[in-house]
Amino acid sequence: MTVEPTESVEPTDSAAGRADRADPPTVTFTVTHPHDAHLFRHAIAELSAAGYRIYVFAREKEMAVELLKAYDIPHMVLSGDHTSKGGLIKSWLTFEYNLLRQVRALDPDLMVAEVGVATSQVSAILGVDSLVFVDAEHATLQNRLAFPFADRICTSRCFWDEIGSKQVRYDGYQELAYLHPDRFDPDPAVLDEAGLSEDDTFVVLRAVGWNAAHDIGGSGFDGLEAVVSDLESTGAEVVITSEEPLPDHLEPYRVSVASHRMHDLMYYADLYVGESPTMATESAVLGTPAIYVSTIRMGYTEDIEERYGLLFNYSGEDRQMRALSKAKAILTDSDPEEWAEKRRRLLADNRDTTDVIVEQVREMVGDTRGDDS
Numbered sequence: 001m002t003v004e005p006t007e008s009v010e011p012t013d014s015a016a017g018r019a020d021r022a023d024p025p026t027v028t029f030t031v032t033h034p035h036d037a038h039l040f041r042h043a044i045a046e047l048s049a050a051g052y053r054i055y056v057f058a059r060e061k062e063m064a065v066e067l068l069k070a071y072d073i074p075h076m077v078l079s080g081d082h083t084s085k086g087g088l089i090k091s092w093l094t095f096e097y098n099l100l101r102q103v104r105a106l107d108p109d110l111m112v113a114e115v116g117v118a119t120s121q122v123s124a125i126l127g128v129d130s131l132v133f134v135d136a137e138h139a140t141l142q143n144r145l146a147f148p149f150a151d152r153i154c155t156s157r158c159f160w161d162e163i164g165s166k167q168v169r170y171d172g173y174q175e176l177a178y179l180h181p182d183r184f185d186p187d188p189a190v191l192d193e194a195g196l197s198e199d200d201t202f203v204v205l206r207a208v209g210w211n212a213a214h215d216i217g218g219s220g221f222d223g224l225e226a227v228v229s230d231l232e233s234t235g236a237e238v239v240i241t242s243e244e245p246l247p248d249h250l251e252p253y254r255v256s257v258a259s260h261r262m263h264d265l266m267y268y269a270d271l272y273v274g275e276s277p278t279m280a281t282e283s284a285v286l287g288t289p290a291i292y293v294s295t296i297r298m299g300y301t302e303d304i305e306e307r308y309g310l311l312f313n314y315s316g317e318d319r320q321m322r323a324l325s326k327a328k329a330i331l332t333d334s335d336p337e338e339w340a341e342k343r344r345r346l347l348a349d350n351r352d353t354t355d356v357i358v359e360q361v362r363e364m365v366g367d368t369r370g371d372d373s
Contacts, residue, residue: 120149158303177353190264206274287343
């Protein structure tokens with residue numbers, strides 16, 4: 001069970017700001033999924049610049065560690081990835097055991113995570129406060145394992161479940177922590193990297209592996225070949241991002257850009273179609289219409305559809321057929337200004353989620369610097 005961490009962990013603290021505080025707060029962040037790296041990276045940078053000592057602990061999961069390296073975030077890898085349900089359990093137990101060992105030595109003021117099963121449980125064992133961000137109502141097992149031990153649970157206003165006194169709701173979506181215009185400036189050079197041009201009509205197509213704890217039992221497309229064929233019938237080009245190997249004849253469609261450049265590509269796309277609710281939401285907040293195809297329903301994707309019409313959910317029978325019908329309608333008869341206006345309304349109604357993260361951390365560690373008297 002014991003797996004030694006891959007390297008010594010260093011704090012991402014900054015000399016600037018530490019002089020103002022003799023004993024700066026120590027905060028840990030756990031990154032167990034690629035989305036976590038995006039969600040927390042700006043908060044980590046802001047808190048580090050403010051003098052906090054930040055430690056990041058990661059689990060190998062798809063591109064999570066790759067993203068931390070791309071963003072130059074010092075971190076320690078505590079466990080590997082998994083390819084089976086048994087492997088998932090072993091990976092999580094290994095991660096939690098190693099996290100306990102590391103955190104005990106650090107004695108932090110606060111532990112922060114998304115979902116946060118290991119984080120909340122380790123924090124409870126060690127008597128450390130924990131802050132957890134959650135947006136997946138369907139992850140019932142993970143939520144049941146995390147919520148009783150977490151001290152504070154932050155959710156969007158559209159989270160379906162009422163958790164109780166620990167719950168703090170905010171106006172926004174997790175994806176606005178890194179894709180709010182104040183945080184993200186798209187780079188058109190990504191089109192050259194992908195072999196595309198600004199004149200091309202193209203679709204980002206996403207297939208997931210269904211082996212994450214919160215995805216087990218779900219399903220999306222009936223077959224990627226038919227999806228690609230239908231989308232191409234409109235004259236659009238298709239680029240695929242997939243967690244799993246593709247059939248040989250579809251491998252040429254796999255996108256060639258680096259993982260941390262996907263948001264640039266999604267910004268310039270004409271449409272997103274996929275099984276990932278996170279990527280559907282990322283596309284929507286970037287102003288790219290999104291179609292989410294999955295048996296798993298999500299509060300935030302349905303909220304974006306109902307409030308802004310930037311995202312379309314298909315979860316029931318004939319979901320692929322209905323989704324592709326909508327996709328072809330968007331690709332053949334769509335006004336870019338309409339999507340831009342919908343995005344403006346979304347941004348006006350919702351907060352930069354990094355601001356929420358930083359505010360919650362500061363409040364929980366008792367940092368009142370900069371507050372009005």
